[in-house]
Amino acid sequence: MKYWVSVAVLFLLSVALALAPTNDYFFYAAFVVLQFVVLSTAWNILGGYAGYVNFGTGAFFAIGAYSAVVLFKWLGAPLAVQMVAGAAVSGLLGFSVGLLTLRLRGIFFAIATVAVTFVLETVMINWRYVGGATGLQLVRPAVIEPFDTYTRMLFVVMALLALIAISVARYVQDSWIGRGLRAIRDSEEAAECSGVPTLKLKLFACTISGALMGAAGAAMPMYLAFIEPASTFSLNYSVSALAMPMIGGTAHWIGPVIGALILATIQQVVTVTISNEINVLVVGVLLVAFVVGAPDGVLGLFKRWLRSSK
Amino acid sequence: MIFSLDLLTEALLFGVLLGCFYAAVSIGLSVSFGLLDVPHVAHPAVMVLGSYCTYLLASQGLDPIVAGVVLMPAFFVLGILIYRFYYESFEKRGTDAGVRGLAFFFGVAFIIEIGLILAFGVDQRSVSAAYIGSSWALGEYRIPYRMLVAFGVALVLTFGLTVYLSKTFTGRAIKAVAQDEPALRLMGANPVRIKQWAFGIATGVSALAGAMLIIVNPVEPALDRLYIGRTFCVVVLAGLGSMTGTLAAGLILGIAESIVLMFLGASWAPAVAFGLLLIALGVRPQGLFGR
Structure with a gap:
């Protein structure tokens, strides 16, 4: 109950913020931070709970974005339809990637997801309809009342999506699905032998994770009013x-949220104040530092601190 | 483009040369990932680092191949350090080495890439030598000398490593580690030291591979992303750790890529390696010459 009240409060807060006369740049940056909250939460459903490392976030994100572009160019579909479609197509992609887990584990699964990214990127580069390698300029439709600018509206939409993603992750974690996924992570054979429907659970995790990433990606073309394959499929995502x-901690749903808020905020600040390259370097250095020095992330550090202060 | 026998022969010829080159850039990974089971996603990044080091030495007037050879000992030490660090941080702790080890190498790859961007910028860099830019006319076909050089070095590397792994004592020990580590420990050998040595060799070889990379084509810092597909495609297709398999798989990839390049165009070429990798993983994960 307390959780849902805070979700409602956070959502209303984001709407109130978007209606307040703040600097527009805040929403421009906050949108990206929230987008990473969605991506990292979605990644954690498969990577954190089930232990399958997905290197193909860029693919799911971009397929969502391209689905939105196709619908927009073809039918002029509104944003909500674009996002639902992006989620559906990426969910389908997630399902097919999930089928790969039948045979592939560990690094093989991870490399396969990288391969999916590059194959799909090449397809998009060669698809003229969506702009090919040079990209496609999009004309945003008129902004919906009561928002002043499109960016403000997108900010609220992404806040809502982030809250949905977090709620889904929380539900998965606390239900039998999460227990099953954790059993898969610890030992897939043992899980299978104890009657855990491993394939069904893996497919579910892949689909949900992919769908959330796709929904996040579907908002991107409208945010930039532009789409182009190289940056959309980027391994940086x-x-x-x-x-x-x-960095945040993979064991609990709040971990990816903390990690995303910290890292994406640093990235936004660094991109503005120093350079875009340094911001990827920050990600790499922090990632290596945390997996080596604090394997359980900020959450683990926090727990250790709680225990020692007792 | 019109399909003709002439073009096909040219594509095949170029494919064989390209294939040997791909085998050479993958052979380090074939040892580190294929034999040692280290999820070395940063292998292509280390190789591109080798290319840039070659570029630095070559701009001092050194021949790129010689530069690559000179760099080998330094990269050997680098490899030992990387493995040592990986072992202490992940393998020794045991639990969950898979996910975190992978994330670690992924992070290392990005750090190398961005480091190179900061040091050299995003522009392409190339080296010059007598054999770069000119080509050898064989009948009606023109074969660039740089491809021939890469072809030669690739053969030497593959042959050398095959002999080393099957004929020398240390080489056999490396193969033994790959086969059965606990047994080796029972025999009183220290598997960590052997693996460290093998990882050093794999990284040392990457320096020469990096030199060839910059000889064959200009390099840019983000090139490693493309080579994740090529190197892993070759190693997986080869069957983990098989040296002759690496050569065969390299040839398959080289020919496939050169045919696609010739008949479909350059924009489809990157998908070949990744597509072939996906097929290999989906259909036959143990590879063509799997152990």
Whole structure:
């Protein structure tokens, strides 16, 4: 109950913020931070709970974005339809990637997801309809009342999506699904032998994780009013979506949220104040530092601190 | 493009040369990932680092191949350090080494890439030598000398490593570690030291592979992303740790890529390695010459 009240409060807060006369740049940056909250939460459902490392966040994100672009160009579909469609197509992609887990584990699964990213990127580069390698300029439709600018509206939409993603992750974690996924992570054979429906659970985790990433990606073309394959499929999304849960802590749904808020905020600040390259370097260095020095992330550090102060 | 026998022969010829080159850039990974089971996603990044070191030495007037050879000992030490660090942080602790080890190497790859961008910028870099830029006319076909050089070095590397792994004492020990580590420990050998040595060799070889990379094509810091597909495709297709398999798989990839390049165009080429990798993983994960 307390959880749902805070979700409602957070959502209303985001709407109130968007209606307040703040600097528009805040929403421009906050949108990206929230987008990473969604990506990292979605990554953690498969990577953190089930232990399957997905390096292909960029693929799911971009397929969501391209689904939105196709619908927008073809039918002029509104944002909500674009996002639902992006989620559906990426969920389908997640399902097919999930089928790969039948045979592949560990690094093989991870490398396969990288391969999926590059194959799909090549397809999009060669698809003229969506702009090919040069990309496609999009004209945003008129903003919906009561928001002043499109960015403000997107900020609220992404806040809502982030809250949905977190709620889904929380539900998965606390239900039998999460227990099953953790059993898979610890020992897939043992889980299978104890009657855990491993394939069904893995497929579920892949689909949900992919769908959430796709929904986040579907908002991107409208945010930029532009789409282009190289940056949309970028491995930078993959490394960020992997680094954030690792930094925050993968065991609990709040971990990826903490990681995303910390890392994405640093990234936004660094991109503005120093450079775009340094921001990827920050991700890499923090990722390595945390997996080596604090394997359970910020959450683990916090727990250790609680225990020692007792 | 019109399909013709002439073009096909040219594509095949170029594919064989390219294939040997791909085998050479993958052979380090074939040892580190194929034999030692280290999830070395940073292998292509280390190789590109080798290319840039070659570039630095070559700009001092050194021949790129010689530069690559000179760099080998330094990279050997680098490899030992990387493995040592990986072992202490992940393998020794045991639990969950998979996810975190992977994340670690992924992070290392990005750090190398961004380090190179900060040091050299995003522009392409290339080296010059007598054999770069000119080509050898064989009948009606023109074969660039740089491809021939890469072809030669690739053969030497593959052959050398095959002999080393099957004929020398340390080489056999490396193979033994890959086969059965606990047994080796029972025989009184220290598997960690052997693995460390093998990882050093794999990284040392990457320096020469990096030199060839910059000889064959100009390099840029983000090139490692593309080579994740090529190197892992070759190693997986080869069957983990098989040296002759690496050569065969390299040839398959090289020919496939050169045919696609010739008949479909350059924009489809990156998908070949990754597509072939996906097929290999989905259909035959143990590879063609799997152990």
